[in-house]
Amino acid sequence: MKIGKATRAAAVALAVLALLPILASCSHEHVFTEWQTDEKTHSRSCTAGRCDVTEAGEHTFDAGTVTKEAEVGAPGVMTYTCTVCGYSYTAEIPEKQGIVLNEFEEFDTHTPLQKKYLADSVDSVNKYAEGVLEQSTQGTPVFKWALSGVPEDTELLKYTLYLSPNEDFEGAKTYSSRYFEYDRSRGFDFLIKTRYYWKVTANLRAADGSEFTLESKVSSFMTLDGPRTLDVDGVANFRDLGGKECEGGVIRQNLIFRCGRLNPNYSKTPSITSSGKKKLVELGIRAEIDFRGSVNDAGLYQNGFKADGSEPMTSWGGDQIRYYLCPAVYHDTILSDAEGKKMVKDTFAILADPDNYPLIFHCSIGTDRTGVIAFLIECVCGVDYEVMARDYLFSNFANIGSKRTYERFTTVMAPVRAASGSTYREKATNYLTKIGVPLEQIESVREILVEKN
Ligand SMILES: [Zn+2]
Ligand SMILES: [Zn+2]
Incomplete structure (x- = not known):
């Protein structure tokens, strides 16, 4: 059957009619699902x-x-x-476009091996180091970062890492990298117990050729306590006496350093490299005290200069550094023999002059004569005995040729231990005044070195 237009209209009408009773009963508010x-x-x-x-x-x-x-x-x-x-x-x-830093809260400047010793008893150093390998430099962190929100067709020109103990990055050191991290095996020379700030910038080139720079936020971390080693190229066993807590304060960092020789014995060829010299300039070193003492058959001091005083001696670190020779031949009895006592006395006269700082002092390998003088200075400042012993024994982490033991330390320092006084500060003061160091020089050394609480 054919359904025409009229038929369809009728069908629709019928449907509406069928709905009518329902619509009529729908005078309500709908309740919806x-x-x-x-x-x-x-x-x-x-x-x-x-x-x-x-x-x-x-x-x-x-x-x-x-x-x-x-x-x-x-x-x-x-x-x-x-x-x-x-x-x-x-x-x-x-x-967002930017640079994400891999942040860390603190950093121990010591290598894993050094950390093991520092966590162990003071006399256990030879379990870890015996002075025959150069292991005295700092451990270093790996600075890592990542780019964020940068299109894949962007070209990296370079990253720059900024590192500074100042929050405003004044005097910041900068390091360039082509990678997402900066892993430098040596040379940061971190201060201990110090907050460091770091950030990274990226120089980039967009696909359209335009160049732009991104900068990360600033992150920071604290360095931990312990002997502070530095990396001065060509010089072994380089340590800051600073950072050690002492009676009434802390020894200032970057002011007085102990180290090995800057040139070989009986040779005028420097072992310190040009980069090592540059580091001494950066540290602002003004004076060098050399304890190397004996004279060889050719009439030369161990530092290579003529022992008859016929030529002026200058520092291997540069002409701008005042060079002092306080010679003594090392014996375990150096604190009681005449030559050793003269070495100590002459040294304290130099140490008492504030114009001589920052200062380095050394003998040949920076261990024995140097260790004795470091001990006396630390005593005068009022450093804890164990901390002084660890500083002395830490030379075992440098390539000094053989090991130093805790027993040797106690033997060498016996004249100070035997001096009267209830603290090592008192004992050392009594020892020094007895051998002829004026009290005001001792007090001056403490005044210069100790940053009071
Ligand atoms: Zn309804
Ligand atoms: Zn919807």
Whole structure:
């Protein structure tokens, strides 16, 4: 049968008529089901009586709300919500452009081997080092970072790492790298118990050829306690006496250093390299005390100069450094023999002059004569006995040719231990005044070196 237009219209009319009784009874507030949703649509129907009104349609999303801000290193979240049904979906906001630092809170400037000794008893050093390998330099951190939000077709020109004990990076040291990290095996020369600040910049070239720079935030870390070693190229066993806690304060860092020789015995060829000399200039060294003493058959001091005083002696660290020779031949009895006592007395006269700082003092390998003088200085400042013993024994981590033991330390320092006084500061003061060091010189040394609490 053919259904014409009229027939179809009649069918629609019939359907409407059939609905009429229901619509008539629908003078109510619809009670809708929850919205049924999928990704594109929403729908709900009335549950009242026989009412079967249904609302349906496609979502109409709002302009979106930031529910999590994008950061450098972390994408954000944007949430879009249907204004009709409340259905929502989220989209990622790309991470911000920048540099993410691999942060760390603290750094121990000592190598794993040095740390083992420092955690063990004071007299156990020879379990770890016997003075036949050069192991005295600092351990160093690995600075790491990552780029964030930078398109893949961006070209890296270079990274620069800034490192400084000053928060404003004044006088910062900078290191360039082509990689996402800076791993330098030596030469940071960190101060101990000091907060360091670091940041990284990246010089980049975009796909369109334009160059731009990104800069990380500033991160910081604390260095830990312990003997402070430095890396001065060509000089062994280089340590700062500073950073040690003492009676009423702490010994200032970067002011007085002990080390091995700057040139070989009986030779005028320097062993300190040009980079080592540059480091001495950076440290601002103003004076060098050399304890090497004996005269060889050719009439030369161990430092290579003529012992008859016919030529002026200058420092291997440079002409601007005042060079003092306080010669003595080493014996375990150096603190009680005449030559040794003269060495100590002459040295304290130099140490008492504030114009001589920053200062380095050394013998040949920076262990015995140097260790004795370091001990006396630390005593005068009021450093704890065990800390002084560890400083002396730490020379075992340098290539000094053979080991030093705790027993040797106690033997060599016996004249000070035997002096009257209840503390090593008193004992050393009594020992020094007895051999002829004026009290005001001893007090001057303490005044110069100790930063009071
Ligand atoms: Zn209804
Ligand atoms: Zn919707």
